[in-house]
Amino acid sequence: AQKVTQAQTEISVVEKEDVTLDCVYETRDTTYYLFWYKQPPSGELVFLIRRNSFDEQNEISGRYSWNFQKSTSSFNFTITASQVVDSAVYFCALSERTDSWGKFQFGAGTQVVVTP
């Protein structure tokens, strides 16, 4: 069963628009970690943020912000005032304690296309 769902396959915006990427996860663990990664056209995944299941404080880092809500099992990611360099595939991932922190469950990814 898919544990991480990214329902949006592709989002296209014009530069300076905001973009929100949805991530819904499924777990029975009380202790887990959630992640967002960015994959630019070069292919290498770049780590953006990690959140543990006990920290629901939302965070803002520059143009990026994250909204973690355990009640809805969601960990959404927003890019404010998008730029062409934000064009990439964004992945949400889950790490559970029952896997002894060994395995990550990745979502299918959301392609973000930012046009000038």
Added chain:
Amino acid sequence: DGGITQSPKYLFRKEGQNVTLSCEQNLNHDAMYWYRQDPGQGLRLIYYSQIVNDFQKGDIAEGYSVSREKKESFPLTVTSAQKNPTAFYLCASRIGLASNEQFFGPGTRLTVL
């Protein structure tokens, strides 16, 4: 500089041949991983290793083999038994158990001719 290196960047093989993809890390990370990515899809776990001389199958291990003889190296062999090996392969590593983000290499794009 510390990081993960994968070689080669592009690899071509003839059908029926085995091929080994290299993954080396100098981050002193305990765990290493191999993922496969197909066009427009997410990452699927092939194998992972949390300590030297030990590794576990991921979700799509059939047709692949690995070894972990050294902490810094985790080579992946794509065997002729893998029915559809053309894909982008990503190697990752992670430090210990307390910190969980994975760091990724640049990937190897394998094409079977």
